[in-house]
Amino acid sequence: MPREHLLKIGVSGIRGVVGEFLTPSLALAFAQAFGSYVGPGRVVVGRDTRTSGPMLQHAVQCGLLAAGCEVVDVGVLPTPTIQIYTGATRARGGLAITASHNPPEYNALKLFNSHGLFFNTYERTELLDIYHQSDFHQAENDEIRRVSHDYEVPRRMHVECVLQHVDAERIRARGFRVGLDAVNGAGSVMTPGFLTDTLGCELHAISIDPTKIFPRVAEPRPDTLGDLAQLVRDRRCDIGFGQDPDGDRLAVADENGNVLDNDDVLALVVDAALERHAGDVVVNLTTSSVVDDIARLHGRRVFRTPVGEANVVETMQAVKAVIGGEGSNGGIIFPPVHLCRDSYTGMAFLLERMAATGCTIGELAARLPRYYRKLGKVAFEHGKLGPLMQSLEEHFPNAKLDRSDGLKLILDDAWIHVRASNTEPLLRLAAEARSEDRVEQLYGDVHRALES
Amino acid sequence: MRVQKSLRISHVGLRGVVGSGMTAAHVLDFAAAFGTFLESGGPVVIGRDPRASGIMIREGIVAGLLACGHDVVDLGVVSTPVIQHSVNRLNASGAISIGASHNAAEWNALKFFGPGGTYLSTAQAGELLDIYHLRKFNFADWDRIGSLRAESGAIDRYLEELSRAFDFDALQRFKVLVDCCNGTSSLILKRLNEQFGFGFILINEQIEGVAFAHEPSTTAKTVALQLAPLIKAVGADAGFLFDVDSDRVALATDEGRPVSEELVLPILSDYLLPRGPGKLIVTNLSTTALLDEVARNRGGRVVRVPVGRQAAIDALAAYRPEQIAVAGEGTGAVMMPQFRFVYDGIASMLAVLSMMSGTGRKLSEIVDSYPRYCILKGEVPLVTQEVPALLVDLQQRYSGGTVSMIDGLRVEWPDRWFHVRVSNTEPVVRVICEQRGSPPTALYETLMDTVRSYAA
CATH class of the missing domain: 3.40.120.10 (Alpha-D-Glucose-1,6-Bisphosphate, subunit A, domain 3)
Structure with missing residues (x-):
């Protein structure tokens, strides 16, 4: 057991x-x-x-x-x-x-x-x-x-920090219809005011009662935001935001009610940040290569760190990065506001991008380089982790290796990251490639190698 | 080994010097033990005296009780009797009072009360202690955690009850000076002035958390510091001094004389015995023998138990409430059956004023009407391992009197008595000696010499 x-x-x-x-x-x-x-x-x-x-x-x-x-x-x-x-x-x-x-x-x-x-x-x-x-x-x-x-003062301070870095008037002028699912979390006390009073949006919200329990799985992911997606479709919103209980993570639904991949959300925010600010990017090892592509377009470097907000923040401080985050976690870190995951910076940046480009959020996401990702987990027995990692290395003799957090095997057209969970005897797998077939094949290879 | 008495965990609860003795962890664990001990049901009432450490202790108490699934009603800074009164009123399952009563500011303590606001019996307190020591608490799951609400107005509800028990109209004519010792009595007396038409003149009435104007003990010595010298200047009919949580009282007469703390219980017994309900006076072995004389005159009887609140509580439980007239100690702590048998300094003051009103006598006349008893008190540093030998030695030396060994040694003769015992609160042996008419100096000196011969 x-x-x-x-x-x-x-x-x-x-x-x-x-x-x-x-x-x-x-x-x-x-x-x-x-x-x-x-x-x-x-x-x-x-x-x-x-x-x-x-x-x-x-x-x-x-x-x-x-x-x-x-x-x-x-x-x-x-x-x-x-x-x-x-x-x-x-x-x-x-x-x-x-x-x-x-x-x-x-x-x-x-x-x-x-x-x-x-x-x-x-x-x-x-x-x-x-x-x-x-x-x-x-x-x-x-x-x-x-x-x-x-x-009261903390909310005002936070909002003012964010406003220093976006063109709020431009957002307000558009009067976006915005869907929100705050999971009855801490965002409930701040996000409605932020979106309406500060950013002039028309709000359509669910789960903004801080006295009630979480009505869905707390982590905002495509598979947990069904109600938000439905809300966006029903009310014909321009965009939908999903928060976690403490309002640091952000997930986004497009105008069609499709919940975007969190790596793509990060890529859009990185793009928005690099559009205005000169500096490098820091993400964790599991974050999509789409971020590298975006950074390259702006002529910027990407630093990779072990998984965990504290690790990303530590490196961001060290390299004076201008934007960073953790893709699959929905974490966006923009140091001029604060060196922390902040869903509010994320919301403001995305709305401003929509206002500036005249594009829908779905159109902006569609322009991103297309990658295919597969996440999963494999249970392992204590004491078997070392041999497992070794056999993986032998299995891919031509891969570039990164051992800073578990093992990341970087191939020419794909990569896979295998790391032990901090909290359970599980290996977490994340694979990415330019085609669906390739990612399935790579993930399958590694999965079989770990099971055998 | 010298034992530092900066923390004491016992049947009476938890008491210590905050920081060096009593820590946040002690407090939270004790609250969790109490939360585990209590039946679920009504909320748990809490309140505190104004000591600064009470702010920290309150947080731990609230956390421990909520975690065990109890709702908490916080009365804020109030006296212990107000907390006990609120337990009844709110149908609470129990209460915790945070406050160190007559101790210096750096001390604090927790007192625990069951349903009805009564002190825990020794059996109940023992169970609480066992839970505390075992540290297996019934912490509730995430969806059963209790909730906290604050309540103001507890003092007014408490005063409404007192107004039904005493004739406020008759008492308002007295000019009364009060030394609040920077404690909770100030809040109550101000409400009596504002809401009930009293004219109490208050000194040291500002609520203070760190530096009390003087030691908050209810003794003739502290009455003499500031209260007594002011009586004549303001022309007061009486002076009263309360400890920080207002469960004890001390007196000064209209002539500005401090009244011995030993006299408070005899005066109140004199007043209460004819009013019933019962004829018994429950007190401890160290209290003045004047009490026996008052009881004889009024057809009552004195029941003496070991020193400490817990012994008094257990003794009271052995009788029906209607058998009791009054209970208390020679420290100004008095319980009346009308008030659920809780030590209540404010009620004691109102009873003294009622006695003045009913008899038409000045407080100085009342005090002077009793025969003179002279009490001598001393203490000797404790050498714990020598105590049994000391007690046996004393018993053999004084075999002629009536002996009680339920708490140290007490020997009584027709006109005098002595009591030698180990203190519950300090590392000392206490020697108390009393005689009718004149000081028992020779007896006292001999006793002290004997006790000292057992010290290092």
């Missing part, structure tokens, strides 16, 4: 199924470790709409106060909004209580430094050591600070 990872504590933080596994005691201890690490000062705390959110927020606030921090509660907000506010207010750090795209029974803590960015790998290791050593600052009565609340 495969081991179920119902609780995970590691350098990425703490994540698990609420109740028996992710307990308030663990959240408190982790928050107190975090507070001890960043030191006494203001720490921003916000959350998505999960039912466990308020409970965990109280535990987190208890831990932060006990470490001598002052808590600024920003309530239910998208993760990028919390990050931007943390950075802009020069807080000691920030903390988002969200399990992002995971199912509703999960929750997790995302931790940010004083710039509202993920800690780097080394900092995260230090923090984890403090947690394990229970080496916490224990504030005495006269060191205990207060909890203050700021529910």
Whole structure:
């Protein structure tokens, strides 16, 4: 029976199924470790709409106060909004209580430094050591600070950041009909206002009640956005947006109700960003080659990183990239707004592209170089990972290899990326080629090699 | 090994110096244990005194209770008696009071109450402790987590109840000076002034989290600091001083004299015995023998139990409520049957004022009407392993009196008594000695010498 990872504590933080596994005691201890690490000062705390959110927020606030921090509660907000506010207010750090795209029974803590960015790998290791050593600052009565609340300012800050980088008037002039599925998540409190008041769209929305549970699979993907696609068709929208519960990921439906591949959405945003800004691009190893094609058209380089937002962000910072993201995850990162996945930047860029070109979103997507992708997974036994990878290398003696995150085999006309999941004993496979036959053949070869 | 008494987890709950003794983890785990212990059903009521650490502790309490599937009603900064009153009113399944009462500002504590707002029995408290130590909590699944709401107005509802038990109109004519010790009594007395037409004059009335104006203990010594010297200047009929969570009270007379903390319970017993319902006074072994004299005069009887709230609660449970007249200690903590047997300083004050009103006597006349009892108290640093030998030694030396060994050693003669015991809260042996008419100096000195001979 495969081991179920119902609780995970590691350098990425703490994540698990609420109740028996992710307990308030663990959240408190982790928050107190975090507070001890960043030191006494203001720490921003916000959350998505999960039912466990308020409970965990109280535990987190208890831990932060006990470490001598002052808590600024920003309530239910998208993760990028919390990050931007943390950075802009020069807080000691920030903390988002969200399990992002995971199912509703999960929750997790995302931790940010004083710039509202993920800690780097080394900092995260230090923090984890403090947690394990229970080496916490224990504030005495006269060191205990207060909890203050700021529910409105963060939204305004975020919207203003985005507006500095798009021509809002041009978007407003078009009066786009926009469909929205916010999965009753944190986007519910911000996206409707952003699309209507800020960008002048006519909104057709479903699942924007932050008091209700997620009505669909939380991850916004073509196969989970059926209701959005239907909405776009029924209301004859120009475009449809699907968010995840904490509003960092974005999926897009075109005017015909076809949900675009997330890699193509990233490519469109990369194109929009490079149109205006000079700089390079950073994506993870699993992201489509369509991004390389777009970057080449603009004469820009593409850097590849291991999978994970923190890895992409770290490299983007190092190479001063102008745009980046993770294709299949629906993550778009535009540093001039903030070095974080931000669905709002994505929405604004796409609407502006439509306004500037006069093209529909479907037409824009159709112009992208065509690639065929196949994703899948294969279970493996513990201890067998090394031999599996070795046999793959032998199977493709002519491939270029990238071993920075699992194994990526790069062939002349195709590539396949095989990596072990961080959370389950599974190998995740992603293959891409210029033709459907080729990708099926390559994926089949690798799949057979792994099974044998 | 010297044991630092900065944290004590016992049947009474959790008490400690925040940071060095009592941590956030203790608090959350204890709340989760309480959430596991309680039947599901009504919400759990919480409230806190104004200590700064209460802000942190509240967060942990809320998290632990919500996680166990309980809805929480937060009353904010209120007194412990208000919390207990609200449990009844809201049909709650229990309550937690965050506050360290008469301790210094750096301390904090949790007190737990069951349905009805009553203190937990020893058996219930034992079960709670077992759950806490086992740390196996019934955390609810994601879709059964409780929700939190804040409620204001709890103080007014509580005062409405008091207004039915006391004749407010008759009490409003008194000019009363109160030292609030920067605690929750200030909030209640201000409402009595605003809503019920009282004219309490308040000092140290600003709510304060870190630096109290003075030690918040309800003793004649703290009454003498600021309250008593002001009585004559304002021409007050009486002065009252409350601890931070308003469950205890201390008095000053109209002449500006601090009244011994030992006198509060005898005065109230004198007033309450004729009013019933019962004839029993439940108190501890260290409380003044004046109480026995008052009881004799009023046809009552004193039941003495070990020191500490838990022993009093268990004793009260052994009788029917209508058998009891009053219960309390020589610290200004008094419970009345009319008020669900909770220590309530505000109700105690109203009872003293009612006595002044009913008898037409000044507080100084009331205090002077009792025979003089002289009490001497001392403490010696504890050498834990020597305590049994010390007690046996003392028992042999004083074999002529009536002996009780249910809590240390108490020996009683017709006109005097002594009590030697280990403190529940500090690492000391306490020596208390009382005599009718004059100080029992010789007895006290001999006792202290004997106890000291067992110290290092």
